[in-house]
Amino acid sequence: MPVQMELRRIISSVVDDQHVIILKEVDGERAFPIVIGVFEVVSIGRRIRGEETPRPLTHDLILSAIEQLGGELQDVMINDLQDHTYYAKLRVRQAGEMVEIDCRPSDAIPIAVTAQVPIFVNESVLGDVLEE
């Protein structure tokens, strides 16, 4: 079962240059952290603050490529956790078909924030995290 999540917080440690985003259930209290890179932190931060950038950034480019090739991003899904590594998919509708494109959550999340589409996490992944 997919559970809809929202970006709750970005925690950046200046000392060790570690960045973590906290995703929280939209209809509940469960939450979990994902470690991301500084590039993704900057990208997400700009979206949240609504900053316009004069040139398309890399995550804008992915969305623009999807649109120009006739696709429409529906949502992103964090669908698996293996060996402490999360796996995600961009779910794109094209000509009535659903195309799933594998990616890292650290790309999926800034892309979802930019496109303003829902972020889902598989219930099984959420379970794994909370049991650790």
Add this chain to the structure above:
Amino acid sequence: MPVQMELRRIISSVVDDQHVIILKEVDGERAFPIVIGVFEVVSIGRRIRGEETPRPLTHDLILSAIEQLGGELQDVMINDLQDHTYYAKLRVRQAGEMVEIDCRPSDAIPIAVTAQVPIFVNESVLGDVLEE
């Protein structure tokens, strides 16, 4: 007239964290520099060294999105220079049509290096640079 270029060199200054790539004409001696970010330097460096990454990086994701949506990257083109800013396009063939996707050269170049497609520069851009 498009002129085919190749990546000749990456120059990184540790002191001021500036990174420049030098593109050189394939059939000639003209060359010009493009300033890029540290993220793109890392991405290009990994491609050139042929390092496998366990997860798709952001530039891999763009290529995979293009392919899964039925497109094929033909080449990248640096087509304009305005106010010291370069403009580029990814040229993608999809169902017999050419789709041009605007992007920054600092995305276009790592994508071209990854996909092993040619990098072109408009003759007019090359002229502007060398006359400055």
